[in-house]
Amino acid sequence: MTGFLVATAVSFGVIFVAELGDKSQLMALTFATKFRALPVLIGITIATAIVHAVSVAVGYGLGATLPTGWIALVAAIAFLVFGAWTLRGDTLTDEERSKAEKTTKSAIFAASVAFFLAELGDKTMLATITLATQxxxxxxxxxxxxxxxxxxxxxxxxxxxxxxxxxxxVIKYGAAALFFLFGVWLLIDAIAQLT
Structure with a gap:
């Protein structure tokens, strides 16, 4: 399998699992109760494409300038933290739910802005940065x-x-287990590179 296909498959799997039960997934549900699903998905896609473009630029830049053994170690620790974060869970605040339910703007615009802001600093953004280093x-x-x-x-x-x-x-424990699995895998890789 080529590097491109591996990167695509691993990134898809990690982010798909990370997003299950996440705050932005709850926002998607909330938007979909008010708007048709397609405009909401278009808005989500626009915001996600932008946030993840920034994430991979940061991660790829770090990967090109830092030694890979140390990057793997930091990535392993990050994935273990993501696992713990996932176990802790994510919920929408009443204010976030209210904004999603009361918006009267275009569904695409509203979903794009809301998801862009929700994803900044979120675990899926940080996971994307981490994946881009590898x-x-x-x-x-x-x-x-x-x-x-x-x-x-x-x-x-x-x-x-x-x-x-x-x-x-089930979602929370499954996602956390996968993060821990990736974390241990990266930790073993980091130890092998640093020794």
Missing amino acids: YGWFGTWLGSTVGMVAADALAILVGRKLGKHLPEK
Whole structure:
């Protein structure tokens, strides 16, 4: 498998799992109760593409200038922290829910702005930066963007069809386990590179 395909597949998987149960996925559900699903997904895609482009630029720049062993070590620690963050959970505040429900602007514009602001500093942005230090920028950007949009589309579909969220505990523990798994894998790689 080529580096591009590996970067795309790994980034898709990591970000898809990271987004499950995340605050922005809850926002997607909230927007989808007020607007049609397609404009909401277009807004999510625009915001995600921009935020993840910035993320991969930062991560790829760090990867090009820092020794890979130390980057792998920092990435391992970051993924272990993401696992703990995922276990802690994410919720929408009443203010965030109210803004998402009361907006009267265009669905695409409203979703784009809300998701752009929600993703700044979020674990999916930080995970994308981390992935970009290890993989090629384009594959990481493409995989992370598609992974996040797919997870949010799943939330919208399931939420609209069933009227409730996916089982929260299963999602939380599964996502945390995958983060811990990636963290341990990167830690083993870092130790091998530094010794």
